[in-house]
Amino acid sequence: MALIGALVAAVATLPGLGAGTLWDNSETTYGEVAREILTGHDWIVMHLNGDAWFVQPPLYFWIAALCAQVFGITEFALRLPSAVATIGMAAALGYAVARVSGVRAGLFASVVLTTSLMQIVIGRLAIMDALLDAAVALAVLAFFGALTTGSRAAWYAGWAAVALGTLAKGPVAPVVVLLVVGPWWIWQRTAGGRVAGRPALDWLGGLALFAAIVVPWGAALVRSTGFGALAELVGHYTVGRYVGTIENQTGPFWYYVPVLILGFFPWFAFLVPASFAAFRDAEADGEGALRRLALVWSIVPFVFFSLAITKLPNYIALELPGPAMLVALWFDGVVERADRRAALAWSAVVPITLGLLALAVAIFSRANRLTADVAQLRIDLDVLGFVMLAGSLGSFGLLAARRTAWLAPFALGTACVVAISLIALVVEPAVERFKPVPQLATIIDGQLRPGDVIAVQSVSGGNALTFYTRPVVAHLDGPFETPRGPQSDPQRLICAAPRAFVVTKAMWAKPYPTYGRTRQVLAVSNRDVLYLFDGPMCSVPGGAGSSP
Numbered sequence: 001m002a003l004i005g006a007l008v009a010a011v012a013t014l015p016g017l018g019a020g021t022l023w024d025n026s027e028t029t030y031g032e033v034a035r036e037i038l039t040g041h042d043w044i045v046m047h048l049n050g051d052a053w054f055v056q057p058p059l060y061f062w063i064a065a066l067c068a069q070v071f072g073i074t075e076f077a078l079r080l081p082s083a084v085a086t087i088g089m090a091a092a093l094g095y096a097v098a099r100v101s102g103v104r105a106g107l108f109a110s111v112v113l114t115t116s117l118m119q120i121v122i123g124r125l126a127i128m129d130a131l132l133d134a135a136v137a138l139a140v141l142a143f144f145g146a147l148t149t150g151s152r153a154a155w156y157a158g159w160a161a162v163a164l165g166t167l168a169k170g171p172v173a174p175v176v177v178l179l180v181v182g183p184w185w186i187w188q189r190t191a192g193g194r195v196a197g198r199p200a201l202d203w204l205g206g207l208a209l210f211a212a213i214v215v216p217w218g219a220a221l222v223r224s225t226g227f228g229a230l231a232e233l234v235g236h237y238t239v240g241r242y243v244g245t246i247e248n249q250t251g252p253f254w255y256y257v258p259v260l261i262l263g264f265f266p267w268f269a270f271l272v273p274a275s276f277a278a279f280r281d282a283e284a285d286g287e288g289a290l291r292r293l294a295l296v297w298s299i300v301p302f303v304f305f306s307l308a309i310t311k312l313p314n315y316i317a318l319e320l321p322g323p324a325m326l327v328a329l330w331f332d333g334v335v336e337r338a339d340r341r342a343a344l345a346w347s348a349v350v351p352i353t354l355g356l357l358a359l360a361v362a363i364f365s366r367a368n369r370l371t372a373d374v375a376q377l378r379i380d381l382d383v384l385g386f387v388m389l390a391g392s393l394g395s396f397g398l399l400a401a402r403r404t405a406w407l408a409p410f411a412l413g414t415a416c417v418v419a420i421s422l423i424a425l426v427v428e429p430a431v432e433r434f435k436p437v438p439q440l441a442t443i444i445d446g447q448l449r450p451g452d453v454i455a456v457q458s459v460s461g462g463n464a465l466t467f468y469t470r471p472v473v474a475h476l477d478g479p480f481e482t483p484r485g486p487q488s489d490p491q492r493l494i495c496a497a498p499r500a501f502v503v504t505k506a507m508w509a510k511p512y513p514t515y516g517r518t519r520q521v522l523a524v525s526n527r528d529v530l531y532l533f534d535g536p537m538c539s540v541p542g543g544a545g546s547s548p
Contacts, residue, residue, distance in 0.1 A: 001103055005094025005110030006087045012114045012417050013083040013123040016424025018076025020431065021438040021468070027126040028464040030056075031078045034064035034126075036471065038073070044220045045229070048463070050472040054229045055237050058217060059167035060128030075126070082130035086123030089134040090114045093321055096141040100290045101329060108328035108409050109321075115416035116324065118263030118317050124424070128168050129314045135165030137321045139177045144293055147185065150196035159206035163213035170238045176301055176318050184296045191282070193289050241310040251311040256302060259313045264320065266392065266412060267327050269349035273342065274323075274330035291329060297322025328409075335406045340399060347399055350392035350412070383422065391415020436525035437461035437503065441468030443523050443530060444501045453497035457490060457504040459528050465503060476502070479512075491515050495538040502531045 022028045029048065033056075036047040046053045046061055063081040071077035090110045098106025113119055122130050142158035145151055158177075165173025188195050221229055240246060261268050278295050282288040301319040305311070334343045391412050399408040432438070441464070444454060454469050456462040458478030466473045476490040477483050486492055494500045494515050501522075504512065506529040512519075518535035 001094035001098035001106035001110070002091040004107060005114075006091040008110050008413070009087040009090035009114040009123070010083075012120055012420060013086050015421045016428065017079050017083055017124060018074055019424050020075065020428040021435055022075055022078065022126055022464065024435075024437065024461045024464040027078070028461075028467045030060065030128065031064070031075075031126050032463055032467040032471070034061045034068060034078060035073050035467065037061055037065040038068060039471075044217065045224050049466050052225065052229070054225075054232045056128060057167050057170055057233065059164060060131050063131070064126065078126035079124060082123050082125055082127065085130040085134035086114065086119065089130075089137045089321070092134075092138050092141055093324065096145065097290065097325060097328060099145075101332065104335070104406060105328050105332040108331050109324050111409055111413040112267050112327050113321055113324035115413040116263065116267055116320060117265045117416075118259075118314070119320055120416070120420050122314060122317050124420075127314070129317060131168040132165055132173060133317050133320070135161045135168055136173055136176050136318055139165060139173070140180050140293070140297065140321070143177070143181045144184070144289070146198070147181075147188075147195050148193075148289055152202065155198065155202055156206060156209055159209045160213065163210045166210075166214050167217065170234060172238065176304075179300045179304055180293070180297045180322075183300055184293050187282075187292050187296065188289055191288070191292065193292070242308045244309050246310045249310050249312055253306050255311045256306050256316050259316050260302070260323075263313065263316060264323055266350045266353075266388065266416065267323070269353070270327045270330060270346055271323050273346050274326040277330050277333065278326050290325065294322045294325035294329065298326060331409050334399070335402075340402070340405065344396065344399055347392070347396045347408070351389055351396070383426075387419045387422065388415050391418075434526065435461075435464075436528040437464040438468050439525045440503055440523055440528065440530045441465055444469050447522075447532070448501075449499065451498045453493060453500045455490070455493055455500060455502045457502060459503055459505060461503075461528075476504075478505075492540045494533045495540050497533070498537070500531075500533040502533065503528055504531065505529070 022031050033046050033048050033053060036050075037043055040047055043058070043062065043065075046056070046058060060081055064078050067077040067080045068074070071080070090113055093113055094106045094110035096106075097109040114123070119133075122133065139158045139161035142154045142161060146155035146158060162174050162177055165177070185195060218230060237246065264271065275295065275298070278288075278291040282291040282295060297319055299322075301322075302316065305315045305318075308315075334340055337343075391414060394411040394415070395408045398404040398411055437459070445468070448454075448469070453474065454465065455474040455476050456465050457476040458481060462473060462475055474493055475488060476493060477488045483489065490502070491513070494502070494517060506524055506527050512531075514533070516536075516538040517533045520532045520534075522530045522532050524530075
C-alpha cells in the first residue's frame with residue numbers, strides 16, 4: 001500500500017510539474033531564496049533580493065537548492081520538493097491505514113488524499129507547505145503507531161518527523177502534532193482503547209533527537225546574526241501570525257468553511273456521512289482508534305486555525321489526512337453493505353455541484369463579454385468540468401452495484417488526476433499570457449549590460465522580476481505613494497544609473513517623468529509597461545541643476 005499510494009501521488013503531481021513560470025508571490029519569493037543559497041553560498045542565513053531574510057526556516061530552501069544543483073534553477077527543480085513530500089505522505093497514509101483497517105481502506109485513503117484539490121495544488125507548488133504537511137502527517141501516524149503497538153522505531157520516527165516539520169515552517173509543526181495526538185490519547189484512554197506507555201528514557205531520547213536535528217541550524221543562525229533573527233522568525237512570523245495580522249491576511253471565524261469545502265473537492269460530498277459514521281463506530285467500538293484519530297485530526301486543527309487572526313487557505317491542508325481517512329473508512333464500509341441508497345444520494349452531490357458551477361460560469365461569461373483570451377481559457381475549464389462530471393457519474397454508477405462498488409472511488413480519483421494533468425499541460429501554458437512580469441523579464445535579460453539597474457514601481461510581481469532577472473531589483477515609490485526614503489526614490493535611481501530598466505503601470509505612461517533622460521517603451525504586457533532610461537545621466541535630488 002505504501003508503494004501504490006506513492007504511485008498514485010506521483011501520477012497526480014509529477015506530470016507537467018515544470019510547466020509554466022512560477023506563480024507570484026510565494027513561488028517566486030521562495031524560489032529566489034533557494035537560488036540565492038547557490039549564488040551567495042550561504043546555507044545558514046537565507047537571503048531575498050540580496051538582503052537577509054528571516055521569514056521561514058531553511059528546510060525547503062536547502063532541498064530546493066540541492067534539486068537546483070542537479071536539475072538547474074528551473075521551475076521543475078523548485079517544485080520537486082513539494083511533489084516528493086506529497087508522494088511520501090501518500091505512502092505513509094496508505095501504509096498506516098492498511099495496517100489497521102485493511103488493504104482496501106489503505107488504498108482508498110491514499111487516493112482520496114492525493115486527489116483532493118488542495119493537496120494536488122500544494123504538491124505542485126514551490127512552497128514549503130507540502131514539506132510541513134508531510135512531516136506533520138508522518139509524525140502523527142508514527143506516534144499513533146507507537147502508542148497503539150509500543151513500537152520504539154515508530155516513536156523515534158515521530159520525533160524526527162516533528163523536528164523536520166519545525167525546520168520546514170517553525171513551531172507550528174509540534175503544535176499541530178500535539179493538538180492531534182494529545183486529544184486522541186485522552187479519547188483513546190477514556191474509550192478503553194489500548195495505549196502503550198512510554199518510559200522516561202524514550203521521552204528523553206525523543207527530545208534529544210529533536211534537539212539534534214533542530215538546534216544546529218538555530219545555533220548557527222544566532223552565531224551569524226544574533227538572537228534578533230530567531231526572535232523575528234519565531235516571534236513575529238510564527239506567534240505573530242496567530243495573535244495578530246501579518247500582511248493583511250485575515251478573515252472571519254468561518255473563513256475555513258468554504259476553504260475546506262473547495263480544498264477537499266470532490267470528496268467533501270462524502271465527508272458529512274463519513275464523519276457521522278466514524279462517530280458512531282468510534283463510540284460503539286472500543287478498538288476504533290483509527291476513527292478517533294481521523295475525527296480529532298479533522299476537527300481540532302480546524303478550530304485552532306479558525307481562532308487565528310492571520311488566515312491563509314493553505315493552513316487547513318495540515319488536516320487533510322484526517323478527512324481522507326474518514327472518507328476512506330466510510331467507502332470501505334459502504335462496499336460491504338447491501339443497502340447503499342444513502343451512499344448513492346451523497347455521491348449525487350458531486351455532479352449536481354459541477355452542473356451548478358458550470359451554469360454560474362456560463363452566466364458570468366455572457367454577462368461580462370469576456371475577451372478572446374479569457375474565453376479560450378473558459379473553454380479549457382469547460383473541458384475540465386466535463387472530465388470531472390464524467391468521473392462523478394461513473395463513480396455513481398459503479399457504486400450502485402455491489403460487485404463494482406469498490407471501484408467507485410477510483411473512478412472519481414482518476415477523473416481528478418486527468419483534470420489536474422490537463423490543467424498542467426493545457427491550461428497552465430494558456431495562462432502564461434496573463435503573467436506580465438516573466439515576459440518583461442525576458443526582454444530585460446536579452447538587453448542587460450554590466451552596470452544596468454533594474455527596478456519595479458508599484459507593480460505586483462517584484463519578486464518575480466528578481467527571480468527571472470537578477471538581484472538586486474530596486475522597489476520604487478509610485479507617484480501617489482508616500483516616499484519611503486532615498487533608496488526608493490525613482491529620480492535618484494534613474495538619474496544615477498548608466499541605464500535603468502523600470503517596470504511600472506501602463507496607466508502612468510503620460511504623467512511619468514523622464515528626469516531629463518531618454519525614455520524608451522520596450523514592451524507593454526497587460527497593464528504593465530517596461531521603460532528603458534538611458535542617455536546622459538542627470539543630477540540626483542538635492543544636487544545642483546536637478547532636472548524636472
